[in-house]
Amino acid sequence: MTGTLERPRRATRPARTDADSPRGRTRVAEGRRGRILTYMSMSILAVFFLFPLVFMFVSSLKPDAQILRDIDSPAAFLPVGDISLDNYFGVFDRVPVAQFLFNSILVTVLTVGLGLIVNSLAGFALSRLRWKGRVVVMALVIATLIVPFETIAVPMVYWVNQLPTLVMEGGVLKYDFGWLNTYQVQIVPFIANAFSIFLFAQYFSTIPTSLDEAARIDGASWFTIYRRIIVPLSGPAFATVAILTFLPAWNQYLWPLMVVQKEELRPVMVGMQYFFQLNTAWGEVMAYTSLITLPVLIVFLVFQRAFVSSIAASGVKG
Numbered sequence: 128m129t130g131t132l133e134r135p136r137r138a139t140r141p142a143r144t145d146a147d148s149p150r151g152r153t154r155v156a157e158g159r160r161g162r163i164l165t166y167m168s169m170s171i172l173a174v175f176f177l178f179p180l181v182f183m184f185v186s187s188l189k190p191d192a193q194i195l196r197d198i199d200s201p202a203a204f205l206p207v208g209d210i211s212l213d214n215y216f217g218v219f220d221r222v223p224v225a226q227f228l229f230n231s232i233l234v235t236v237l238t239v240g241l242g243l244i245v246n247s248l249a250g251f252a253l254s255r256l257r258w259k260g261r262v263v264v265m266a267l268v269i270a271t272l273i274v275p276f277e278t279i280a281v282p283m284v285y286w287v288n289q290l291p292t293l294v295m296e297g298g299v300l301k302y303d304f305g306w307l308n309t310y311q312v313q314i315v316p317f318i319a320n321a322f323s324i325f326l327f328a329q330y331f332s333t334i335p336t337s338l339d340e341a342a343r344i345d346g347a348s349w350f351t352i353y354r355r356i357i358v359p360l361s362g363p364a365f366a367t368v369a370i371l372t373f374l375p376a377w378n379q380y381l382w383p384l385m386v387v388q389k390e391e392l393r394p395v396m397v398g399m400q401y402f403f404q405l406n407t408a409w410g411e412v413m414a415y416t417s418l419i420t421l422p423v424l425i426v427f428l429v430f431q432r433a434f435v436s437s438i439a440a441s442g443v444k445g
Contacts, residue, residue, distance in 0.1 A: 178204065183420070187214050187413035194409050214414035221411065222401045223390065224418065231377060231394040232422075234313045238376040239369055241318045246368065247361075249319070250327025251353050255339060265328065271321045277381070284385055287312050308389045317376060323368045330364035331357055366430040373426055377419075395419040 181204050186194050188210045197203045218224055252258075253265050287306040294303050306312040334357060342352045358365075380396040387393055396419070402412045 180420070183413050184417050187410065187417045188212070189214075189410060191409050194413075214408075214410040215418070217408065217411045218415045218418065221408075222398050222415070224395075224398070224415070226391055227393060227395045227398045228418075230310075230392060231396075231419075234310065234379075234394060235373055235376040237310075237314050238317050239372045241314070242320055242323060242372045243365055243368060245318050246320055246323035247327045247358070247365070248353065249324045250329075250331055251349075251357060253324065254328040254331040255336070255352070255357070256349065265325075268321045268324050272325075280381065280385065283316060287316065287386065307386050308392060310392065312386045313379065313383055313392075313394070316382075320372060323372060326368060326371075327361075327364060330361055334360055370427060370430050374423065377423060 185204060185206050188206055189197070190209055190211075190213070193208050194203075197208070202208070249268075253261060253268075284307075289304060290306050292303055292306055292309070292311075294301050306315075338356050339352050342356060347355070377394075378396055379394055380399075383394050383397050387397070399412075399415065402408060402415060
């Protein structure tokens with residue numbers, strides 16, 4: 128019987144990494160402590176900024192006397208005492224909340240939707256196309272950012288009252304002038320937005336132009352390039368502009384107060400004045416503000432990831 132004796136194999140040690148060394152363990156511990164401190168700081172800031180919202184939602188469940196009694200104590204932020212939904216029922220009895228919400232949702236959705244189309248097309252033309260006067264137009268767009276809306280509000284009221292419109296009277300369509308007391312007067316003046324155009328232009332400029340050149344060689348039109356290449360690659364920019372357009376459109380107060388006198392056309396922010404006419408009902412005020420704040424929070428939570436990635440990645444660097 129013949130055979131060969133095999134030498135026992137030595138167990139191989141796993142390769143030692145830098146993290147196993149004392150210096151590496153120190154760096155890992157320092158990094159962990161840094162993350163803990165960062166998260167603690169962010170949590171403290173979050174709690175600090177959430178205090179007004181917590182106070183608003185909690186106060187909306189309390190009667191006026193208890194709100195004033197708890198205002199100087201931690202109970203102002205706690206749902207304790209006489210808690211009920213009476214303030215919310217009182218809101219619906221005092222103002223047509225459903226109509227105001229419908230008006231604001233309609234105006235905001237149309238303003239945001241049309242604004243995304245118009246402003247992205249303008250940003251595409253300013254960032255991807257090469258034409259004379261492009262730099263001057265961009266400078267003029269940026270210059271309009273320094274003009275406060277209050278300085279042009281009164282001239283705008285005059286001009287929108289001179290615009291042609293079609294009205295239905297007695298089942299007959301008639302031609303008339305003036306956009307006051309209409310939905311379009313709350314939408315059209317705010318579709319084009321200088322900051323949205325600037326943000327789109329800056330974001331589109333970060334996309335390689337070689338994609339345009341390849342598409343042009345294949346016979347694609349500029350609109351096809353915009354629709355098939357630029358838009359799919361610019362999701363964060365569109366989400367950011369949607370949020371930044373949604374907030375001022377939802378929070379409009381001065382402009383609707385000037386151009387809309389019919390109650391059935393007023394947005395939610397104008398409805399706030401109904402609660403300060405005689406005796407201020409603070410519980411109903413808190414309930415009403417809670418109702419009109421919820422859509423803003425929902426929109427931000429839905430788009431927050433794209434919003435943060437757009438600001439971090441791109442879009443506002445020149």
